Structure formats: C-alpha cells, structure tokens
Amino acid sequence: MKILFASSEIFPFAKTGGLGDVGSALPKALNQEKKIKTLSIMPLYRSIDRQKYAIEPLNYHFTKTLCGIVHPFELYHSKYDENIVFVYNETLCDREAFYGDKSGDYADNALRFGLFCYAIAEYLAREKFDILHLNDWQSGLAANIVKKIYGIEIKTVFTIHNLAYQGIFTKQTMTDLELNWDDFTFLGYEFYDAVNFLKAGIAFSDAVTTVSPTYAREIATAEHGYLLDYFINSNQDKIHGILNGIDVDYFNPAHDSSLSKPYDVTSMDKKESNKKALLKATGLKGEEKAIFSFVGRLVEQKGVDMLLRALVHLKDMNANFILLGSGETWLEETLSAMECENIYVKIGYDEDFSKHIYAGSDFLMMPSVYEPCGLNQMIALKYGTLPIVRETGGLKDSVVDFHD
Numbered sequence: 406m407k408i409l410f411a412s413s414e415i416f417p418f419a420k421t422g423g424l425g426d427v428g429s430a431l432p433k434a435l436n437q438e439k440k441i442k443t444l445s446i447m448p449l450y451r452s453i454d455r456q457k458y459a460i461e462p463l464n465y466h467f468t469k470t471l472c473g474i475v476h477p478f479e480l481y482h483s484k485y486d487e488n489i490v491f492v493y494n495e496t497l498c499d500r501e502a503f504y505g506d507k508s509g510d511y512a513d514n515a516l517r518f519g520l521f522c523y524a525i526a527e528y529l530a531r532e533k534f535d536i537l538h539l540n541d542w543q544s545g546l547a548a549n550i551v552k553k554i555y556g557i558e559i560k561t562v563f564t565i566h567n568l569a570y571q572g573i574f575t576k577q578t579m580t581d582l583e584l585n586w587d588d589f590t591f592l593g594y595e596f597y598d599a600v601n602f603l604k605a606g607i608a609f610s611d612a613v614t615t616v617s618p619t620y621a622r623e624i625a626t627a628e629h630g631y632l633l634d635y636f637i638n639s640n641q642d643k644i645h646g647i648l649n650g651i652d653v654d655y656f657n658p659a660h661d662s663s664l665s666k667p668y669d670v671t672s673m674d675k676k677e678s679n680k681k682a683l684l685k686a687t688g689l690k691g692e693e694k695a696i697f698s699f700v701g702r703l704v705e706q707k708g709v710d711m712l713l714r715a716l717v718h719l720k721d722m723n724a725n726f727i728l729l730g731s732g733e734t735w736l737e738e739t740l741s742a743m744e745c746e747n748i749y750v751k752i753g754y755d756e757d758f759s760k761h762i763y764a765g766s767d768f769l770m771m772p773s774v775y776e777p778c779g780l781n782q783m784i785a786l787k788y789g790t791l792p793i794v795r796e797t798g799g800l801k802d803s804v805v806d807f808h809d
C-alpha cells in the first residue's frame with residue numbers, strides 16, 4: 406500500500422512543535438511495516454539548509470495556473486531522507502519563517518498553502534498512491550482539490566493536530582484559488598461566510614483522525630470545539646482518536662549526543678551528571694534542589710499564565726525552575742523579568758537545549774488548558790523526568806496519575 410503523507414512541517418527540516426515531530430516519526434514508523442510504503446511531501450522553505458541535507462533537484466517540474474497567473478513548481482529530494490519529496494515554489498517557500506512573523510501571519514497564506522495543495526494534486530496526477538494523508542489546515546484543501554477538481558481516485562485521511570488553528574480566510578479565496586463555489590456550503594468550505602481550510606479537510610476526507618482519544622471527544626464539545634463542535638459532531642462517524650507517539654531512536658537518552666552523559670533505565674545515576682551540567686549551563690545553584698522545567702510555545706493553550714502565578718511562589722522555595730520557549734511577546738517579557746537566582750528563562754527555539762532540559766530536570770510541568778496530544782510529556786518520560794500535567798486531552802491518555 407502506498408501512502409502520500411503531506412505536512413507543512415517535518416523534522417529536522419521544519420518544526421515549530423509537535424506536527425514537525427510526528428511528521429517525521431509517523432511515516433518512519435509506517436515504513437517499518439512490510440506492506441506499507443510512505444512517501445512524504447513538504448515545502449522546501451528558504452530556511453532549510455540545502456547543503457547540510459544534500460538536497461538536490463529531481464528535475465521534475467510542473468505549473469499551476471490560477472486566475473491567469475502561472476505558478477511554477479520544482480521537486481527536490483534529500484540524500485538524508487529518501488522518503489521525502491520537497492516542493493519548491495517561490496510564493497510558498499521564499500520567506501523568513503513558515504507562517505508569519507512578529508506582526509502576524511503572512512497575508513498571502515491562503516495562496517501559499519493553496520499552492521501547496523495544488524502541488525500535492527499535480528504530483529498525484531503523475532504518481533500512483535492508494536492513500537493521501539493530510540495534516541492540519543495547511544494541507545486541508547487538498548482533500549477536495551485532489552478528488553473533485555482533479556478527479557483522482559484515492560482515499561484521503563485528514564489529521565487534526567490542533568483544532569485551534571483552522572486557516573480561516575475571506576471567501577474571495579474561493580475565486581483566487583479557483584475552488585468549487587458549489588462546495589461553499591455549511592457542509593463544505595463555508596465557515597461564518599469565510600473559507601475554513603481545516604473544516605474543508607474534515608468535510609472532504611474519507612476518514613479523520615485526531616491525536617488522542619480524549620481530544621477526539623473534547624473537540625465535540627463547545628469548550629474545546631472552537632466553533633466547529635457542531636460540525637465535528639455531524640462527522641462523528643468518520644472521526645477517530647489515535648494517540649501520537651515519539652521517535653524513540655531520536656528521543657533516547659542512551660544515544661543522545663547532545664547530552665553530557667548518555668544514560669538509560671539501568672544507569673539513572675548518570676542522570677545526575679546531566680542535572681549538574683544543566684545547573685552549570687544555566688548558572689543555577691543547588692544540586693540537592695529539585696529542578697522543575699517547562700519547554701514549549703508561550704501561548705495561552707500551554708497554561709503559561711497559570712505557571713506565572715506559580716512562579717511567584719517558587720521564588721521563595723527550595724527549588725529551581727528552568728523555562729525554554731517562545732511565543733506571545735507579553736509572556737516572553739513577563740517571564741524574562743522573573744529571572745532570579747532560582748529561575749532561569751531562555752526565550753527562543755533550541756532543540757539541543759530542550760534535550761538538556763528533559764535529561765537534567767526532575768519534573769516537567771505541563772499545565773496546558775487543553776492539549777490535543779502533547780509530546781513533551783512522552784519525551785520527559787523517556788528521559789526519566791516526571792511529567793506534572795493537567796488532566797486534559799492526550800496528557801490524560803499518556804500520563805498515569807500517581808494515585809493509580
């Protein structure tokens with residue numbers, strides 16, 4: 406069985422969070438099954454280091470004309486991972502960041518990711534696959550484009566990694582992307598008189614998955630449904646919750662070259678060395694003190710405001726706290742201002758440092774308001790660090806309460 410896995414993020418080429426991790430871990434896991442062959446497709450963003458990953462052109466070109474404008478595409482591959490096809494189109498890829506900058510999302514994201522979906526369709530018009538697996542709003546339109554506009558016979562699966570990010574654009578998008586106005590209805594693209602890419606992914610796919618069983622139930626409620634709960638409910642028969650996993654070859658303290666001393670469950674004393682190294686790197690004092698940590702996006706979803714209230718008390722406690730993250734400016738500034746002798750804050754994205762934190766900490770905090778799945782708690786568990794989580798979504802499905 407041949408699967409085309411489409412994602413706007415695949416680690417290590419592009420990652421802003423869990424989508425990037427799963428974008429590499431899931432196809433890799435599927436490819437370990439004998440009868441499955443998964444090929445992934447993603448944009449070749451400007452930030453991807455072509456030299457480092459030996460990315461080369463496949464001499465495979467096509468174009469898509471929309472409203473009289475010809476959009477050229479070129480495909481690439483990498484010797485680093487032969488199971489990925491990279492799509493290059495200037496409008497889609499030639500940007501500083503993937504989705505936007507400090508002033509907000511890029512204004513032409515509808516066109517950019519619409520073009521990504523057309524590239525998926527053009528590729529499928531030339532190559533035979535049995536299943537198309539789409540992920541999040543960035544590839545949501547492809548479900549309709551592939552089947553209805555291109556008439557390609559294929560089964561489609563759409564995965565919701567986070568219902569809060571829907572890709573909502575004005576209805577002019579229907580014309581700009583030459584979508585079928587017949588499908589601009591309550592059952593299709595239409596969402597409060599605008600176009601909703603994620604809703605389209607749900608509407609036009611044969612099956613829909615989300616990243617944990619509890620989140621599958623939560624998104625059908627007004628509290629977590631982000632105004633789509635009615636629609637989730639009316640599509641209930643095709644929605645399934647399947648818990649994410651992590652790549653335990655990559656997130657593995659026994660083979661993690663970024664750690665000062667690798668360790669596993671039989672050599673947990675070496676975790677102490679990682680704790681010492683973490684204290685040294687952060688300038689915090691006190692090997693006997695517990696280290697509590699947080700790694701993640703600094704947004705309301707992650708319960709950062711709850712953390713802020715707790716940190717006020719931590720200042721006076723016999724414990725250390727380390728935070729790594731980036732996100733909303735006010736949270737970045739407030740947290741940075743809280744640095745003191747037992748609180749260390751690093752604003753930014755740092756893959757290696759995140760692994761030092763998982764290895765050297767005693768506890769990882771995840772007070773998320775909601776959490777579709779969450780991977781940090783799984784990484785923490787693999788690194789022998791106790792996750793302290795709020796009972797929601799995938800946190801509920803992957804962390805066993807100590808009372809139990």
Ligand code: ADP
Binds near residue numbers: 421423701730756
């Ligand atoms: P999200 O909601 O962001 O997708 P997940 O828990 O599913 O959250 O996945 C988060 C992933 O991103 C984990 O691999 C985590 O270690 C990583 N991550 C998040 N923020 C940072 C950061 N600032 N630096 C390094 N890694 C980060």
